[in-house]
Amino acid sequence: MTNVVRLSDYKPKKEYPNKWAHIIVIIAVTFAVYYNSINNGFVGDDIAFVKDNASIKSLSNIPSFFYLPRTLAAYDTDWGTYIYRPLRTISYALDFAVFGNNAWGFHITNLILHMVVSVTVYFVALGLFEVQAVALISSLAFAVHPVHVEAVSWISSRADLIGLIFLNLSLLSYFRFKGSGSRGYFALSIVSSLVSYLGKETMIPLPGFIIAYDYATRNRRPMKDLVRSNVLNWVLFSAVCFGYLVLRFYMTGRMSSSQGWWGGSAYSNFLMMTKAAATYLWLMVVPFKLTLHYLIKPVATVFDGWVLLSMLAILLSFVLTAYAHRKDKRVFFTLIWFYLALVPISNIVPISFAMMAERYIYMPSMGPIIALSYGVYILYRKAEARGVLETRAVIVGVAAMAIAYSVVSANRNKVYRDDFTFYGEAIRSAPDSAPSYNGLGDQYFGKKDYKNAIANYEKALAIDPNYADAYMGEAYSYMESHDLAAAILKGETAASLKPGNALIRFQLGNIYKEANFLERAALEWQKAIELNPAYSEAYNHLGIYYQLINDYPKALRMFESALKYNPYNTETYYNVGAVYEAQGNLSGAKEYYGRFMKMAGPDYKDTVGELRKRGF
Numbered sequence: 001m002t003n004v005v006r007l008s009d010y011k012p013k014k015e016y017p018n019k020w021a022h023i024i025v026i027i028a029v030t031f032a033v034y035y036n037s038i039n040n041g042f043v044g045d046d047i048a049f050v051k052d053n054a055s056i057k058s059l060s061n062i063p064s065f066f067y068l069p070r071t072l073a074a075y076d077t078d079w080g081t082y083i084y085r086p087l088r089t090i091s092y093a094l095d096f097a098v099f100g101n102n103a104w105g106f107h108i109t110n111l112i113l114h115m116v117v118s119v120t121v122y123f124v125a126l127g128l129f130e131v132q133a134v135a136l137i138s139s140l141a142f143a144v145h146p147v148h149v150e151a152v153s154w155i156s157s158r159a160d161l162i163g164l165i166f167l168n169l170s171l172l173s174y175f176r177f178k179g180s181g182s183r184g185y186f187a188l189s190i191v192s193s194l195v196s197y198l199g200k201e202t203m204i205p206l207p208g209f210i211i212a213y214d215y216a217t218r219n220r221r222p223m224k225d226l227v228r229s230n231v232l233n234w235v236l237f238s239a240v241c242f243g244y245l246v247l248r249f250y251m252t253g254r255m256s257s258s259q260g261w262w263g264g265s266a267y268s269n270f271l272m273m274t275k276a277a278a279t280y281l282w283l284m285v286v287p288f289k290l291t292l293h294y295l296i297k298p299v300a301t302v303f304d305g306w307v308l309l310s311m312l313a314i315l316l317s318f319v320l321t322a323y324a325h326r327k328d329k330r331v332f333f334t335l336i337w338f339y340l341a342l343v344p345i346s347n348i349v350p351i352s353f354a355m356m357a358e359r360y361i362y363m364p365s366m367g368p369i370i371a372l373s374y375g376v377y378i379l380y381r382k383a384e385a386r387g388v389l390e391t392r393a394v395i396v397g398v399a400a401m402a403i404a405y406s407v408v409s410a411n412r413n414k415v416y417r418d419d420f421t422f423y424g425e426a427i428r429s430a431p432d433s434a435p436s437y438n439g440l441g442d443q444y445f446g447k448k449d450y451k452n453a454i455a456n457y458e459k460a461l462a463i464d465p466n467y468a469d470a471y472m473g474e475a476y477s478y479m480e481s482h483d484l485a486a487a488i489l490k491g492e493t494a495a496s497l498k499p500g501n502a503l504i505r506f507q508l509g510n511i512y513k514e515a516n517f518l519e520r521a522a523l524e525w526q527k528a529i530e531l532n533p534a535y536s537e538a539y540n541h542l543g544i545y546y547q548l549i550n551d552y553p554k555a556l557r558m559f560e561s562a563l564k565y566n567p568y569n570t571e572t573y574y575n576v577g578a579v580y581e582a583q584g585n586l587s588g589a590k591e592y593y594g595r596f597m598k599m600a601g602p603d604y605k606d607t608v609g610e611l612r613k614r615g616f
Contacts, residue, residue: 016126022136023119030115030143033406037111037153037413041103042420044439045156048073049092051101054568054599059566065089068537069251070566084248087199088159106155113161114152118143120168124369127175128330133380137373137398142366146287146408151362153416160362163199166192167206167363174210177215188232190240197244201344202363204245207237208340216333228512262347262355263298271299271307273346276356278310280342281317283358284365287405290412290427293433296355324371331374337367343419419443441473450477464522468497472507484515502532504523509541518545536566543575552579570599574607590616 042051052074055061064071065086072089087292091109099105122139126132142148151157170192177185196203211234218226263270275296283290299307317335324331347355376398385391415425420443426436441456454477460470475490491508498504509524522545528538544560556579562572573596580588593616597608 007573016132017060018132019122019126022122022132022139025136025144026118026122026139027115029140029406031111033144034111034114034152034413036410037041037416038104038107040107040153040413040416041418042106042155042415043419043472044154046103046106046154049089049156050096051103053089053092054570054601056089056096057599057601059093059097062090062093062411063298064567065093067251068237070534071568084157084251085200087162087195091158091162103155107153110152110155110158110161113158113165114143114148116162117161117168120165121366121370123172124168124175124366125373127172128333128370130376131374131377134370134374134377137376138370140402141373141405144402144406144409145284145365145369146290146405146412147283147358147410148290148362149290149415150358150469153413154359157359157362159200160202163196163203164363164366166196166199167203167209170196170206171209171213174213178214190236194244195196197241197248201248202341202360204241204344205340205612207234207241209337210234210237212336216329218329260350262296262350263300263560267516268298268300269347269350271302271304271346272296272355274310274314275299275306277342277346278313279356280361280364281313284361284368289429290408291429291433292356292357292415292422293354293430293435294356294502295430295432331371334367334371334374338364341367408587419446434460434467434470437463438467438473439554441470441477445473445477445480448480450481453477466497468494468501468504471497472504475511476507479511479514484511487511488515500531502528502535502538505531506535506538506541509538511540513541513545518548521545534565534594536562536564536569536572539565540569540572540575543572543579547575547579547582552583555579568599570596570601570604573599574604 033203049072050056053072054074055064055071061071069084072083072085076284092106095109099108118139121142122135124136125138131137151160170189173185173189173192176182177189193203193206196206205513211230214226214234265268276294279294279296302308317338319574321332321335321339324335340364341361345356345360345364368605376394380391380394380398383394413584415421420440423436423443426433427440430436437460441453441460444450444453444456454474457470457473457477460467461474464470471490471494475487475494477482478485478490488511491504491511494504495501495508505524505528509521509528512518512521522542525538525545527540529535529542532538539558539562543555546552546555546558556576559572559576559579562569563576566572573592577589577592577596580586580592593611596604597611597616600608
């Protein structure tokens with residue numbers, strides 16, 4: 001590895017006498033703003049990733065999180081089981097071992113992780129500007145910024161916290177390496193980079209940050225010398241990142257979802273990306289009117305008013321970045337950070353979950369926050385030179401903004417109290433959000449209030465008549481209301497809108513089963529498997545079908561396939577036990593019933609009790 005360290009390039013390590021006091025302040029302020037999040041419950045995706053996820057119930061399952069992506073969520077849905085974030089799932093398993101299925105314990109962990117992130121922001125800012133005031137302002141601004149609430153108060157967003165901790169550790173280790181020449185720090189930086197990717201895939205701009213940092217701190221060295229002395233380092237960071245992407249593709253079978261272009265075309269997708277990027281810029285400065293679902297309407301022309309305004313905002317940010325490049329390359333580094341970090345969330349490769357979301361900019365916001373904090377420090381120093389009045393004006397202004405941000409964040413924590421509050425607030429802040437009405441419909445469905453569930457699904461369909469998930473929500477509501485004709489009609493409509501969606505085919509099969517059209521149900525489950533050959537629950541249901549028609553060999557083959565693709569499918573163990581019992585194989589039945597009882601949660605209490613009464 002080539003390494004050139006010059007005294008003219010790097011300053012000796014400084015002593016910072018107040019850093020421990022600052023860390024205590026950071027932790028105290030973060031706790032004060034987020035303590036009311038601790039009593040929140042499981043909301044939204046938390047149910048699949050945590051509450052109902054059988055794989056996190058035992059620490060012995062931890063190794064499988066790295067090579068079996070279907071352990072990451074409870075259900076066989078594409079969004080839940082093709083996400084490769086093993087460190088998040090490990091953290092859930094550790095939480096469950098300590099707190100059980102109590103949501104408050106998971107929220108405590110999220111709060112602690114955000115504290116750790118905020119402290120690492122302090123040290124990154126300190127490493128860049130070597131001014132403790134800049135580091136403290138940066139860290140506190142990051143800790144209380146309202147745009148970060150989604151990442152902290154929503155348990156499912158924990159991957160952002162874990163990823164950024166290790167990304168910052170990688171940067172800090174690299175800072176030490178560049179200052180000391182120690183290859184131990186370089187190795188630590190490389191390892192931390194890989195761990196950050198295993199935290200969340202959106203940390204992959206890290207090699208770009210490394211290159212940008214080396215450029216920003218070159219201190220007038222010729223570019224030729226800079227490249228020659230650092231190219232091997234850059235190649236190694238890039239190789240680790242590429243290796244992670246290969247691993248992720250191998251584990252999940254794809255780099256992204258099958259979303260397709262937002263707006264229906266690459267051109268519209270690009271214009272919508274522009275609007276999203278400008279919205280992110282706005283939210284970092286004016287973080288108000290926050291919402292779960294941001295609506296970026298499809299755009300057909302570059303001359304759309306909002307597109308032009310967005311382009312102007314982005315152009316101004318580019319001008320500011322270019323100015324920083326000329327005046328202070330450390331500020332340039334913090335500003336270019338945002339655009340490098342935007343790449344994996346910009347929808348160049350469309351993301352199925354949302355065009356944009358607040359949790360997406362947890363990491364990208366860090367650079368601009370540090371830049372703004374440095375700007376505040378410079379403003380204060382200039383005011384200090386002018387007089388007491390100007391100095392107080394700056395202090396009061398910054399304090400007022402900090403208090404405002406903290407109040408907004410503390411209030412927004414309450415949104416994540418429960419699912420009804422979660423989706424209700426999303427509708428209040430974005431009344432044209434079809435996903436929010438659909439989510440609220442799901443909550444009423446869970447409460448068996450099918451009338452209100454259907455009403456909310458209808459509101460979602462009034463906004464988006466092609467919303468297949470809302471049609472399927474209606475279908476299930478009608479099925480539970482015993483209106484099977486309406487259920488089949490709505491289910492078929494959903495399938496016609498998304499003929500290649502395995503989950504919808506699976507759900508349609510369930511409706512046909514409820515209507516006692518078993519052969520048609522089996523056909524739909526088979527279609528689901530054709531669309532998703534690793535669909536464990538579809539195999540499980542096909543096994544039940546063959547079990548019902550007494551074709552036990554086929555039933556066992558289906559159940560074996562179900563367990564192959566998801567060994568944490570609790571019900572399948574029971575089903576295998578039932579087949580063995582029906583065949584008179586009591587030892588086999590006892591083995592699989594035993595596995596079922598070992599994995600079964602509270603929902604299966606009666607079934608477990610019945611098996612024990614029967615001697616299993």
